[in-house]
Amino acid sequence: MSDFNADLSLSARAMAARPAPYLDGLNDAQRLAVETLDGPVLMLAGAGTGKTRALTARIAHLLNTGRARPSEILAVTFTNKAAREMKMRVGGYLGEAVEGMAWLGTFHAISAKLLRRHAELVGLKSNFTILDSDDQLRLLKQIIAAENIDDKRWPARLLASIIDQWKNRAWRPDQVPSSEAGAFNNRGTEFYAAYQERLKTLNACDFGDLLLHCVSILQNHADVLETWQRRFRYILVDEYQDTNVAQYLWLRLLAGGHRNICCVGDDDQSIYGWRGAEVGNILRFERDFPGAHVVRLEQNYRSTRHILAAASHVIAGNEDRLGKTLWTEARAGEKLRLIGHWDGEEEARWIGEQIEDLSRGTRNLAPFSLDQMAILVRASHQMRAFEDRFLTIGLPYRVIGGPRFYERMEVRDAMAYFRLAVSPADDLAFERIVNTPKRGLGDKAQQIIQRRARASDVSLVQGAGLALEEGLIKGRGAGQLRALIEGIARWHAQISGPGPGRDDDLVERIAPMEPAGDALGHIELAEQILEDSGYTEMWLNDKTPEAPGRLDNLKELIKALENFDNLQGFLEHVALIMDNEQDGSEAKVSIMTLHGAKGLEFPAVFLPGWEDGLFPSQRSMDESGIKGLEEERRLAYVGITRAEQLCTISFAANRRVYGQWQSQMPSRFVDELPAEHVEVLTPPGLYGGGIPSAASTVEDRAQRANVYNSPGWRRLQASGGRPVSQPREAKNMVIDATAQPAFEVGARVFHRKFGYGLVASVDGDKLYIVFEKSGAKHVVAKFIVPADRADDVPF
């Protein structure tokens, strides 16, 4: 630690003198990225090029050269996981001193810390609560309900997403541009303003506010800005391509003085545009920070040549990119493997077999352990087929990124009780649990409490107390309500003890006796809260199959308290660090979304569901056009580059989409794979195979997808045989494409997605149809039935 307190003027000599083991083994580009300390630096780090290594070495270098002390470095990430990893790796260089890196964390965690110091500048108190999305939604519902809005047509969810987007763009209510005036039935900005007002009175803020309030403070208070600009001598940002406008402003303000900012990212891995990330931030970096050094990390240490070549070829299809040329010294390895299947279940079955084969070490490859294999899907509903299959064959798997621990209902309920114990005025927490477990306090009783509280401008807990005193609430609800608020007062008294921070009025009025056996630890208190409130009992009495699991989660929650000194600290942690650890015990295949896989790598990767509409996602293309398609293509790039040695891409000809069978065309990305790096696998008896070529058209792809039209299929039909891979369920499908009626110009037809329409022109099996509702489209004939047969659409 004393090393870092060295006189900064000695830094030049220090640099020469001190050994710098962290530089060992860095390539030239990485070394440049590490040693270019002054001024703006953009580190364009392609997939698998050792960016985390460079980033941590850069921090080590800043410290080692005496440029900054640990507390003077601001290092920002997006996820807690990334922050943890960086901390661990920097810890490898620093040892204990890593604890001095007080400003290594997520945008939100660091913002919260800054905001607690300056809360009063935006009308908050420094002990503000951070709302989760449930609370946010509940609040918005109230605001909407107060205006007698039809919440069917204008749901709170919609408003929440609109407000989030505005916050991502750093628009405060008075800054929302007039082009957005139509939002939420012309009342979006009005509700946004009302929501912000409500938050202020609740002394609360949502996730977006953490950033936005910081930006406001830094913009409006030059002295504060200057303090922090001087404090953070060096700034590092990971995953810069994922920053939104608010984060960009936040960074630009803090870096505004010395401009010692190093942003690391990869425009080709920008896959979060839909939640406000602006690829433009990274594309514009040199303009935003004139004189910036741009360092490209292009040597890939992860994948074999075939894999890297395929990924590079695919991503080259994007227009809007800075451009990098990844290269590797690795061997060529295995080509990518491409295979088509009859349907999604067949695909899952085949992948399951492959995984078993690979884990036994067939092929010319060493065995892969289950931990080394992953299935990366575009949409989480695809996971189900794999889970079903793997359960039946007993293949251990783990789903990464399911519902998270702290988002489970019982955990949130328990947290609401803890929040009330810490701050009885937390109305949102009170609303959440007032009738959980059931206390006979329905809408009516809750309305009375609300009204009474508002009349005296007090918290709901106090309002409930008043309502009881005044006899406004009667019946069996009254007794239970009294027990609840007495409980809250008692827990609160035990947490705070006499003194500042305690709501003395509440304690005096409702639970005047001091706790009997004082010095109850926070863990015991938490247990007692869940006991006293009847919450544990509620789940004990619950006979549904998930009840035991929920009780386990509550136990786990209590256990998590061991890592904290008090409930307050725990609550702050949970508000910002909502992630869960994976059980690392048994080796398992990972199943996750492509988004969830970013930043990870696996020796063997399966990429199923490469079908147009699913991947690239139809919705993405409909909503964002070419930009959407490019983001999908980046997702394909992310997927392929996760693989170290073996990458297997697959598609199915038929898939159940929302319960309906649909024919699928192979993804256009399949066509974009470079044939020389791909081996096309052919399931026995089904496919003619054929290497996809860049020149192939939509019809070609339809033809390939059209398994039941393939020579192999016809042969099997003729011989009365059944292909090994034809699933039993397939019987109900229309499989004889030769029976396809020929359509004539002018015929009225039906398409299950586009509805009714008239055939405008016919070109082989390709029809041009003017749909009544969805406009004119080119459609392949097999998706069409005559209008009078609309009721028995064949999928």
Next chain:
DNA sequence: AAGGCGATGTTTTTT
């Protein structure tokens, strides 16, 4: 106040 039924909308996800 609490459980059952039909309309509804179904990518991706962090904090």
Next chain:
DNA sequence: ACATCGCCTT
């Protein structure tokens, strides 16, 4: 297909 949600019944 399926889950979620709000309304409606008891």
